[in-house]
Amino acid sequence: MSSNEYVSLPMKKMPPTLEQDNKMDDIPTEPIENGDYQENMTGGRSPTGSTRSQSSGFRESPSLTEPFPKKSECLFPVLAMHICPKCEEIMRYPVQIKACGHRLCYGCYKNLLSGPAPRCPEDQMELEDKVPDTDTALNNEIMNLQVSCRNKEWNCKWEGTILEFQRHLKDCEFTDILCVNDCGAKFQKRFLQKHLDKDCGKKIISCPYCDDRHLREEKKVHLEDCPKLPLPCPNKCDKKLTIPREELEQHIEADCPRTKLMCEFEKLGCAHRASREKMQRHYKNEIITHVKLMYDLMTKQKGLLDANDQRLNQFENIMKEQNKRIGDLEKIAHSQLIWRIEDYTRKLKEAKAGNMDTLFSPTFTTSKHGYRLCASVCLNGDGKGKGSHVSVFVSVLKGAFDALLKWPFDYRVTFTLLDQTEDVNERKHIKFSIKPNPCPENEPFLGRPKLEKNASFGGAKFVKHDEIESRNYIKDDTLFLKITIDCDGLSEP
Numbered sequence: 001m002s003s004n005e006y007v008s009l010p011m012k013k014m015p016p017t018l019e020q021d022n023k024m025d026d027i028p029t030e031p032i033e034n035g036d037y038q039e040n041m042t043g044g045r046s047p048t049g050s051t052r053s054q055s056s057g058f059r060e061s062p063s064l065t066e067p068f069p070k071k072s073e074c075l076f077p078v079l080a081m082h083i084c085p086k087c088e089e090i091m092r093y094p095v096q097i098k099a100c101g102h103r104l105c106y107g108c109y110k111n112l113l114s115g116p117a118p119r120c121p122e123d124q125m126e127l128e129d130k131v132p133d134t135d136t137a138l139n140n141e142i143m144n145l146q147v148s149c150r151n152k153e154w155n156c157k158w159e160g161t162i163l164e165f166q167r168h169l170k171d172c173e174f175t176d177i178l179c180v181n182d183c184g185a186k187f188q189k190r191f192l193q194k195h196l197d198k199d200c201g202k203k204i205i206s207c208p209y210c211d212d213r214h215l216r217e218e219k220k221v222h223l224e225d226c227p228k229l230p231l232p233c234p235n236k237c238d239k240k241l242t243i244p245r246e247e248l249e250q251h252i253e254a255d256c257p258r259t260k261l262m263c264e265f266e267k268l269g270c271a272h273r274a275s276r277e278k279m280q281r282h283y284k285n286e287i288i289t290h291v292k293l294m295y296d297l298m299t300k301q302k303g304l305l306d307a308n309d310q311r312l313n314q315f316e317n318i319m320k321e322q323n324k325r326i327g328d329l330e331k332i333a334h335s336q337l338i339w340r341i342e343d344y345t346r347k348l349k350e351a352k353a354g355n356m357d358t359l360f361s362p363t364f365t366t367s368k369h370g371y372r373l374c375a376s377v378c379l380n381g382d383g384k385g386k387g388s389h390v391s392v393f394v395s396v397l398k399g400a401f402d403a404l405l406k407w408p409f410d411y412r413v414t415f416t417l418l419d420q421t422e423d424v425n426e427r428k429h430i431k432f433s434i435k436p437n438p439c440p441e442n443e444p445f446l447g448r449p450k451l452e453k454n455a456s457f458g459g460a461k462f463v464k465h466d467e468i469e470s471r472n473y474i475k476d477d478t479l480f481l482k483i484t485i486d487c488d489g490l491s492e493p
């Protein structure tokens with residue numbers, strides 16, 4: 001085969017658009033230098049074999065997995081010398097049969113070898129066992145044939161050499177590809193961006209409201225509880241208003257004019273219910289009603305307060321009564337009373353002046369259910385003792401158990417002025433004892449009391465003034481008078 005045959009190769013066609021021009025320039029690893037492209041494009045001259053020998057200089061097992069154009073994809077009729085006699089397609093990596101000089105594809109040669117009695121498809125010459133080296137010159141010629149894109153049916157306008165064909169298919173916008181995010185979608189390469197922007201479920205997107213990042217396929221789930229998703233008010237208070245989900249509750253609680261509220265006077269008995277915006281009118285129109293409700297409540301409260309006051313008073317009285325009873329019980333421990341009289345000096349002075357001449361002791365009983373008695377003292381004396389003595393008396397009082405007791409009262413009564421000298425053995429108490437005589441004349445003193453209190457009896461000259469002021473009968477201006485009833489519990493009914 002002479003090198004003259006190359007001259008008959010068809011001219012490479014000019015690329016139709018600038019866009020495609022750029023794409024070809026963009027190919028990064030294209031072994032053909034830029035100069036070659038320019039030469040081809042401008043001069044349309046067939047490249048020389050010498051420049052191309054570098055570009056397809058494979059020697060060992062050429063790759064058969066890359067796409068390779070069919071003869072139908074060639075822009076011009078394919079010369080017979082470029083057609084394989086075995087597969088009748090453009091020869092791919094042509095090899096020459098040593099015996100007859102015919103050429104066929106590297107792959108076809110290999111296939112023949114794998115069958116029985118491999119021979120040349122043209123003249124039945126026997127083939128050598130070893131696949132010959134690729135016919136580089138012819139291969140370069142074939143690789144330089146002009147073909148269209150395999151995606152021509154999709155309107156890809158690309159045209160170029162077979163050598164560029166494979167590379168173009170990788171970049172061709174019309175080649176089907178799988179989504180780069182592994183979502184499983186298959187589409188033409190030109191739709192990748194659109195797919196990523198609009199459809200790809202595996203694309204990570206940012207929520208426009210809260211900046212959360214998630215897969216597009218999780219968007220719906222996210223929006224179901226995105227805290228910042230703008231939502232309309234469920235009360236439809238304002239058609240244009242949207243509120244971030246997290247603020248919606250607050251809006252309904254505190255702001256929404258359509259939220260239904262109870263009248264603030266609900267607890268006072270107003271059952272009016274209205275939206276927030278209408279409630280103001282209710283307050284304005286119903287002032288009288290509300291004031292009336294307040295008045296009623298206050299009246300009721302006042303009644304309750306009064307009732308409470310009354311109950312408090314009752315309790316107070318009960319307490320007083322109880323205290324008195326406790327006091328009485330303490331005093332009757334031994335049918336006796338020890339009466340503490342303070343402020344002796346002042347009280348004597350008052351008695352001498354004629355004011356407060358009689359002092360009365362607390363009441364006491366002879367036993368729990370016994371006689372009720374009260375002692376009295378005239379510090380400036382009474383009757384025969386007036387002005388010189390202290391007089392002491394006792395009187396029988398009306399008591400709760402009088403009906404059960406023995407009358408007239410005839411138990412011995414002893415008055416003792418207690419000596420307060422520190423040494424107990426040195427003490428000399430002053431005693432005066434009186435045994436009542438139950439004769440009829442003494443009925444006003446000893447009979448069962450008809451009034452609150454019987455007439456008192458005792459000793460007018462109990463103790464002289466100078467005597468009481470001696471020793472330690474008065475200490476700290478205080479004296480102690482003990483009154484004992486000698487009934488030994490016999491007064492108990």
Ligand SMILES: [Zn+2]
Pocket residue numbers: 084085086087088089091092104105108
């Ligand atoms: Zn073939």
Ligand SMILES: [Zn+2]
Pocket residue numbers: 097100101102120121122123124125
């Ligand atoms: Zn042959």
Ligand SMILES: [Zn+2]
Pocket residue numbers: 149150151152156157158168169172173174
């Ligand atoms: Zn294409």
Ligand SMILES: [Zn+2]
Pocket residue numbers: 179180181182183184185195199200201202203
């Ligand atoms: Zn995808």
Ligand SMILES: [Zn+2]
Pocket residue numbers: 207208209210211212222226227228229
């Ligand atoms: Zn969000």
Ligand SMILES: [Zn+2]
Pocket residue numbers: 233234235236237238251252255256257258
């Ligand atoms: Zn609202």
Ligand SMILES: [Zn+2]
Pocket residue numbers: 263264265266270271272282286290
């Ligand atoms: Zn109301």
